[in-house]
Amino acid sequence: MYKFIFLAFLSTSAFADNWTTADTYREAAFQTLNVIDWGQTRYIAQNPETFHEQESAFLIGKHPDEKRVDIYMAESAVLHFIVAYYLPESWRTPFQYLTIGGKLNATIGNASIGIKVLF
Secondary structure, three states: OOHHHHHHHOOHHHHHHOOOOOHHHHHHHHHHHHHHHHHHHHHHHHOOOOOOOOOOOOHOOOOOOHHHHHHHHHHHHHHHHHHHHHHHHHHHHHHHHHHHHHHHHHHHHHHHHHOOOOO
């Protein structure tokens, strides 16, 4: 599945707008939050008696193991960059802001119920 998505984006690279410094800052913000969420999700995996995954449960399950978390989060980091890179600027900026907002909401929500960042 991921190979198909990757090839689809490669075939449209001629239509992508130039990558800007602002795009880099937004991508760095997303990736930073993704690493925090990654550590929090690993903490959930290490404490299944206390916590369960909610945001991504439909993809990785309510009680994923650490390996599944690592694979999912690494794939999502790479896929996010690829999608952002190949989107036209008029779509890229909203995509990045929306996904930053989603990650920020998830990480703050996790922290508010005592989920730590643990690798």
